[in-house]
Amino acid sequence: MDPPRDDRSQPFQRLTRWLAPNRSTALRQYRSRARIYDLELALFEPVRQRVINLLRLKNGNRVLDVGCGTGLSFTALEGLVGPEGSIVGIEQSPEMLGRARTRAAENGWKNVALVSASVEEAAIPLAADAALFHFTHDIMRTPNALANVCRHLKPGGRIVAAGLKWAPILAMPLNLLVWNAAMRSTSTREGLARPWSHLEPLVSELEVEQLLGGTVYIASGVVAGRR
Numbered sequence: 001m002d003p004p005r006d007d008r009s010q011p012f013q014r015l016t017r018w019l020a021p022n023r024s025t026a027l028r029q030y031r032s033r034a035r036i037y038d039l040e041l042a043l044f045e046p047v048r049q050r051v052i053n054l055l056r057l058k059n060g061n062r063v064l065d066v067g068c069g070t071g072l073s074f075t076a077l078e079g080l081v082g083p084e085g086s087i088v089g090i091e092q093s094p095e096m097l098g099r100a101r102t103r104a105a106e107n108g109w110k111n112v113a114l115v116s117a118s119v120e121e122a123a124i125p126l127a128a129d130a131a132l133f134h135f136t137h138d139i140m141r142t143p144n145a146l147a148n149v150c151r152h153l154k155p156g157g158r159i160v161a162a163g164l165k166w167a168p169i170l171a172m173p174l175n176l177l178v179w180n181a182a183m184r185s186t187s188t189r190e191g192l193a194r195p196w197s198h199l200e201p202l203v204s205e206l207e208v209e210q211l212l213g214g215t216v217y218i219a220s221g222v223v224a225g226r227r
Contacts, residue, residue: 021138023118025187027093030069033184034095037070040184041135047162047216048134052076054160054220060084061129066119066149067091067136071100071112077132078109086111088126092118119145124152133161137186143198150202153223159203160220166192167214174213195219 033040041048052073057063057080065073068089077087089112091097097116104112115122119139131149139145140161153159164182167174182189191197196219200206203221210217 019188019190021141022187023092026138029185029187030093031095034070034093034099037096037099038072041072044135044162044216047211047218048073049076050211051132051134051160051162051218052080054218055080055130055132055158057081057085057130062086062088062126064124064128064131064149064152065089066131066133066145067139068100068114069093069096069134071103073132073134074100074103074109074112075107078107078111081111083111086113086126088113088115088124088128090115090117090119090122090124092116120148122148124148127152127154128157129154130158130160133159133163135163135185136161137163137182137192137195138188140195140198141188141191146198146202150223155223157223158220159199159223160218161196161199162216162218163195164192164215165195165210165217168210171213171215174215178215 059082061081062085063077063081065077065087068091071089074087089100091100097114101114113125120142131153133140140163164178166178182192195217196208199219202224204224206219206221208217208219
């Protein structure tokens with residue numbers, strides 16, 4: 001006779017599944033947002049520029065734009081890696097990726113490759129010098145996605161991530177804005193206190209900046225063991 005099953009872990013497993021990013025929800029969100037996405041993120045363009053500067057890219061470098069959306073980062077990345085470098089954009093939303101593809105074609109960027117897949121399942125075609133995560137909370141809360149990206153970075157490869165976070169106690173009213181933005185752009189609010197926590201064990205010398213009253217973070221570091 002088989003021993004009785006211990007079901008005490010089931011509530012925890014159900015809670016974990018409930019808190020985890022939900023791909024179907026994310027696809028619905030970005031299907032509806034694709035047409036207005038560029039306008040919605042206009043406020044955060046200074047953050048994007050700061051993040052891209054922290055990548056420390058040089059001419060000829062290869063960079064992963066993880067959760068690239070409509071390709072808003074491509075112009076700045078192209079200006080740094082040049083035609084000798086390359087950009088790989090990874091995006092699971094067909095509507096968002098279609099706009100990224102159009103952006104690359106209209107600008108004649110022959111060095112942009114687009115991967116239509118969730119990040120954890122993406123077949124990344126090269127070893128990159130750096131990886132960018134710009135407002136990709138669901139990806140940052142998916143350890144397998146982060147691990148896949150790290151496996152495709154060269155020794156010394158840099159990772160820089162930015163996104164929403166809960167504001168500190170003294171700025172609690174700002175969390176109404178964070179909540180509203182997160183409801184539109186993430187499928188889970190889990191981890192908003194420290195969105196970079198799954199990245200932390202994967203990088204060396206992680207540095208975290210807080211901007212806009214503590215509602216936005218920038219985390220940067222070098223892949224652990226590849227310095």
